[in-house]
Amino acid sequence: MSDVIYRVNEVFETIQGEGFYSGTPAVFIRMQGCDVGCPWCDTKHTWTVALDDERSLAEINQPSGDRQRWAQASADELLVLIQSYQAKHIVITGGEPCWYDLKPLTAKLHDQGYMCQLETSGTYDIQIDERSFVTVSPKINMRGKRDVLASAMQRANEVKHPVGRQSDIDALDALLVHCPTEAQIALQPISQQKRATDLCIQTCIDRNWRLSVQLHKYIGVL
Numbered sequence: 001m002s003d004v005i006y007r008v009n010e011v012f013e014t015i016q017g018e019g020f021y022s023g024t025p026a027v028f029i030r031m032q033g034c035d036v037g038c039p040w041c042d043t044k045h046t047w048t049v050a051l052d053d054e055r056s057l058a059e060i061n062q063p064s065g066d067r068q069r070w071a072q073a074s075a076d077e078l079l080v081l082i083q084s085y086q087a088k089h090i091v092i093t094g095g096e097p098c099w100y101d102l103k104p105l106t107a108k109l110h111d112q113g114y115m116c117q118l119e120t121s122g123t124y125d126i127q128i129d130e131r132s133f134v135t136v137s138p139k140i141n142m143r144g145k146r147d148v149l150a151s152a153m154q155r156a157n158e159v160k161h162p163v164g165r166q167s168d169i170d171a172l173d174a175l176l177v178h179c180p181t182e183a184q185i186a187l188q189p190i191s192q193q194k195r196a197t198d199l200c201i202q203t204c205i206d207r208n209w210r211l212s213v214q215l216h217k218y219i220g221v222l
């Protein structure tokens, strides 16, 4: 049995709304803790791991409603929660899930027939089972002053880049030299802004990349 303990904000089932697996039924595991400091972050309640916010495992097995909270869970305990849902696609997100060694959890899930997808900022080492699909959403020059790691870009199966303006695309270009050529590239307009969306659409057409539109925000699910 693995002795890695994860701090988890919530576990819930929904439709993956972003990137390559958009539209796929999925169980989301949202880890607590992040120090990257993106100003437009829509999960700021995951940033801090405060002792007062510890809850039971049963309590985090439902959407948090953006509450700052967490429960300790081992890989075995998370597997039991996941088995109560129908989806076979597991999205490990945050917060910054690469605060944790994800190998024990993802190896166990793959062995049980699940497909794991990681969503990470690329600013921490990625410790994950080799069968997992890694989505790096590189967070460049954020307030936490963490660099995007070349090793994270090299592990990416997909690069899903948040875009507000042209300089964001220029910054992405500088990172793509580290990526495998087969990695999928998707641009995601920040906060559904019209100008950003238009820029992403034109760039995707010009460069044969994909558009990621945060489908869940348009259809009104978590």
Ligand code: SF4
Binding pocket: 034, 035, 036, 037, 038, 040, 041, 042, 043, 044, 046, 094, 095, 096, 121, 139
């Ligand atoms: S890396 Fe993710 S969770 Fe952390 S601040 Fe940025 S958007 Fe928020």
